[in-house]
Amino acid sequence: MLYQTPSGKVPLPTKQGHIFFTCTDIECCRDWRTTEIRDPTAEVLLSQYPTAEMALNGKNAVVTGAVMGIGKAITEILLQNGAKVALLDYGEDKVFFMNCDVESEEDIKAGLKKAAETFGGIDILCNNAGILNEGLWEKMVSINLMGIIKGSYLALEHMNKLTGGRGGVIVNTASMAGIGPLPSCPVYTAVKHGVVGFTRAMAAASTLSGYGIRFNVLCPAFVQTDLFSNIPKKLGRFSELCLETQQLVEHFGVLDVSEVAEALLELVTDETKNGQVLLVLPTDEDGKGGNSYISFPTYVQ
Ligand SMILES: NC(=O)c1ccc[n+]([C@@H]2O[C@H](COP(=O)([O-])OP(=O)(O)OC[C@H]3O[C@@H](n4cnc5c(N)ncnc54)[C@H](O)[C@@H]3O)[C@@H](O)[C@H]2O)c1
Ligand SMILES: CC/C=C\C[C@H](O)/C=C/C=C/C=C/C=C/[C@@H](O)[C@@H](O)C/C=C\CCC(=O)O
Helix, strand or coil: CEEEECCEEEECCCCCCCCCCECCCCHHHCCCCCHHHHCCCCCCEHHHCCCCCCCCCCCEEEEECCCCHHHHHHHHHHHHCCCEEEEEECCCCCCCCEECCCCCHHHHHHHHHHHHHHHCCCCEEEECCCCCCHHHHHHHHHHHHHHHHHHHHHHHHHHCHHHCCCCEEEEEECCHHHCCCCCCCHHHHHHHHHHHHHHHHHHHHHHHHCCCEEEEEEEECCECCHHHCCHHHHCHHHHHHHHHHHHHHHHHCCECHHHHHHHHHHHHHCCCCCCCEEEEEEECCCCCEEEEECCCCCCCC
């Protein structure tokens, strides 16, 4: 159902769609009947939701690690472009819509099932949940790599065209440390390289087998989030390399989460992108840096 707003026609927001509006002019809202729409605590502004013809209208998305940092920014940009979004995260006071620890296959399975049932299918999965802690390296392997593998495999059950799904796109969050080494974080580097390799192989498997799913991977440099705080405490036995890490941060600069979300949107909406590795770097005053697709050596034509 479409509703006329000052900015054009938009679908009626539903609680399931997690799309809420703030509008201070009650007159222009006279056709809007639900309390959610007038909720003053709403986060998505009407002006950010301008037209019914948005790139992701009718698309259903699932985001892991969605309640803060990059995942929150990803969630917001998907909503602003018309998608419905299920937020999967963990932690007692941070659960928004589904409590989901990506280390647990049962949790992911339940989250995806709920999203598919609530929305009527899944078109987009952002495997984004992750931690940085070289001192707890086994946990980092479990969350940052195994969590992405579990999420991708379980999502295939809903999205794979060969098993009744309608295809779609899976974007995994790796890191610039998935392309080159971050010396203070060898295990983080290893798992992020793993995420890049897994994503590229899945893209090729999907093409060869006809899953109808595109697989792409985001590789941001340093981003201003909680993960990027108290770094010395997160380096474990490599804490003596803190200064070198700080120098890298000064060299590359620090991204805002919105810049990462913009890059994610490109990977989701551009249907020519499959198996792509998108490096997201701050742009400096001389115009150096910015986003670039990484080329890898090819051994098979
Ligand atoms: N911040 C950076 O500098 C940076 C740079 C490149 C890549 N990344 C990657 O981006 C992703 C998001 O990181 P961020 O910087 O937004 O971190 P963040 O700490 O701000 O947010 C991470 C989110 O993931 C959730 N999460 C952690 N473990 C989870 C689990 N087991 N199950 C479910 N949810 C879990 C947290 O609750 C939190 O909401 C991570 O994969 C990270 O490695 C971060
Ligand atoms: C302390 C860690 C904080 C946050 C983790 C987050 O994922 C950020 C990671 C940043 C990674 C930096 C990696 C640096 C790698 C370099 O060694 C180099 O090999 C990078 C490779 C390609 C860069 C291309 C370029 O220089 O433009």
